Amino acid sequence: MxxxxxxxxxxxxxxxxxxxxxxxxxxxxxxxxxxxxxxxxxxxxxxxxxxxxxxxxxxxxxxxxxxxxxxxxxxxxxxxxxxxxxxxxxxxxxxxxxxxxxxxxxxxxxxxxxxxxxxxxxxxxxxxxxxxxxxxxxxxxxxxxxxxxxxxxxxxxxxxxxxxxxxxxxxxxxxxxxxxxxxxxxxxxxxxxxxxxxxxxxxxxxxxxEGPAFANAMTKRMLAMEWAMSIEQAIEAEAVAQALCMTTKDFRRAYEAYAAKRRPVFRGD
Structure with a gap:
């Protein structure tokens, strides 16, 4: 819904x-x-x-x-x-x-x-x-x-x-x-x-x-989860989280927009 x-x-x-x-x-x-x-x-x-x-x-x-x-x-x-x-x-x-x-x-x-x-x-x-x-x-x-x-x-x-x-x-x-x-x-x-x-x-x-929805949701999730982590655990968790964000189409859109010198339009996928 x-x-x-x-x-x-x-x-x-x-x-x-x-x-x-x-x-x-x-x-x-x-x-x-x-x-x-x-x-x-x-x-x-x-x-x-x-x-x-x-x-x-x-x-x-x-x-x-x-x-x-x-x-x-x-x-x-x-x-x-x-x-x-x-x-x-x-x-x-x-x-x-x-x-x-x-x-x-x-x-x-x-x-x-x-x-x-x-x-x-x-x-x-x-x-x-x-x-x-x-x-x-x-x-x-x-x-x-x-x-x-x-x-x-x-x-x-x-x-x-x-x-x-x-x-x-x-x-x-x-x-x-x-x-x-x-x-x-x-x-x-x-x-x-x-x-x-x-x-x-x-x-x-x-x-x-207007930002990347998947990445924003990941940021919110990690802000909550990392309260209970050591710095070392947080770094490892963020490495996984960021790698997942790099698989999104929004990440590619951001690169293509940067290369074309225009503002990216994110779609959340």
């Missing part, structure tokens, strides 16, 4: 020019997640794994905010009535969202405006690239609601992005990371004004989608 054929009912979805845009669209509540939107996002990112027409994905929120996390009334309150098995089913599902985001071959660009809290902060973290507005605030606020900071892969991924000490501070205190801190610490690639956020994110995604 291509993402263009995916029937989304709980999040906004549009596909244009090789870029899929996902919008969390409950602005009156700062775009919280529900059981249904969680499940739909998992299904959407899993569907992306089989989509050869989409080269990059943008995820954002409407109404000046990214995502306020799990809906207090539609998720948090019902969880208080579940037994341990029921709670495990929920936490496994939330983890599946991050797994699906990391497993989909397309690079994901998070466009963060306003609040990105709880699971919203995790979605931003699990994306491959993150842009922000100056008013963005990212809060891994789990301990503020009586939970551990080790949620949906935060203790594994966040230290690798911003460092162990900074991640520890955010996860132990639950305080908000400002856009400037996020930029200084490497969480955000850049900041742009709110009115330019979506255009900038779409432009970045288009530039990625």
């Amino acid at each position: 291509t993402l263009g054929g995916f029937e989304a009912r709980h999040v906004g979805l549009s596909v244009e020019g090789g870029v899929a845009t996902i919008l969390l669209d409950r602005p009156e509540r700062k775009n919280p997640l529900t059981f249904d939107s969680y499940a739909e996002l998992v299904a959407l990112f899993r569907a992306a794994a089989g989509d050869d027409e989409t080269g990059a994905i943008v995820i954002s929120g409407t109404g000046g905010n990214f995502c306020s996390g799990g809906d207090v009334h539609e998720i948090i309150a019902p969880l208080l009535e579940r037994d341990t098995k029921g709670l495990m089913r929920f936490t496994a599902m939330t983890g599946d969202l991050v797994k699906a985001m990391r497993a989909c071959p397309q690079p994901i660009v998070a466009a963060v405006d306003g609040v990105a809290a709880g699971a919203g902060a995790i979605i931003a973290m699990a994306s491959d690239l993150r842009l922000a507005t100056p008013r963005a605030k990212v809060a891994f606020l789990f301990n503020r609601v009586g939970l551990a900071g080790c949620d949906m892969g935060a203790c594994a991924m966040l230290p690798r992005i911003i460092g162990q000490g900074r991640a520890s501070e955010l996860l132990f205190t639950g305080r908000s990371m400002s856009a400037q801190e996020g930029l200084d610490w490497g969480f955000f690639s850049r900041t742009v004004e709110p009115e330019a956020l979506m255009e900038t994110a779409a432009g970045l995604a288009r530039s990625i989608a």
Whole structure:
């Protein structure tokens, strides 16, 4: 299934020019997640794994905010009535969202405006690239609601992005990371004004989608796999990965374009 054929009912979805845009669209509540939107996002990112027409994905929120996390009334309150098995089913599902985001071959660009809290902060973290507005605030606020900071892969991924000490501070205190801190610490690639956020994110995604899709997917895969490798293992793995990329038609297209002094047009094969 291509993402263009995916029937989304709980999040906004549009596909244009090789870029899929996902919008969390409950602005009156700062775009919280529900059981249904969680499940739909998992299904959407899993569907992306089989989509050869989409080269990059943008995820954002409407109404000046990214995502306020799990809906207090539609998720948090019902969880208080579940037994341990029921709670495990929920936490496994939330983890599946991050797994699906990391497993989909397309690079994901998070466009963060306003609040990105709880699971919203995790979605931003699990994306491959993150842009922000100056008013963005990212809060891994789990301990503020009586939970551990080790949620949906935060203790594994966040230290690798911003460092162990900074991640520890955010996860132990639950305080908000400002856009400037996020930029200084490497969480955000850049900041742009709110009115330019979506255009900038779409432009970045288009530039990625116009690149060699197989090679981009390999880069994403190796960035994830090499976390658990020694330098020697990583060099060996990258040698295999790069040799595979050299078998693609896009590699030949790049050479032929260079020889002809023109820009290559990649097709993903």
